[in-house]
Amino acid sequence: MPYGLIYWHTDHPDDAVDHLAEPPDRLAVPSYVRWWAQGHWLAIEDKRTEGSGVLFGTECLEIFRSVSADGGLEEAVVANTHRRRIFPSTARADIEDAAAGLFRIGLLRPASGL
Known part of the structure; x- marks a missing residue:
């Protein structure tokens, strides 16, 4: 529900992040996101909506596991490289693009201290 998202942001002004900015080097999963592996898929519940x-x-x-481990995307790049048997540069571009998309919709945020 789009109104749920609007209301959540209105009720949490101190939790504002510019999700249209370039994603930072270190990311975190926000507290309003519950996630788990469902087979080879990422399952998400977003408390905002x-x-x-x-x-x-x-x-x-792969991104959520990597970010949860150390805030970076390196583990996701390695996993994507091996799983798809592609060049690391291609895997990195794909992972960075997907992470930017997750950041833009608020499912990732800057790691604390940034």
């Missing part, structure tokens, strides 16, 4: 779970692809699951 109170919607049911949404599934994202394996690449996004």
Whole structure:
């Protein structure tokens, strides 16, 4: 529900992040996002919208695991390189593009201290 998202941001002004800016080097999963692996998929529940779970692809699951480990995307790049058997530069571009998309919709945020 789009109104749920608007209301959430209105009720949490101290939690504002410019999601249209370039994503930082270190990312974190926000406290309003609950995530888990569902097979090879990333399952998400976003408390801002109170919607049911949404599934994202394996690449996004690799990103969430990597960001949860150390805030960076290196683990996701390595996993994507091996899983798809592609060049590391291609894997990095794909991971950075997917992470930027997750950042833009608020499912990732700058890691604390940035």
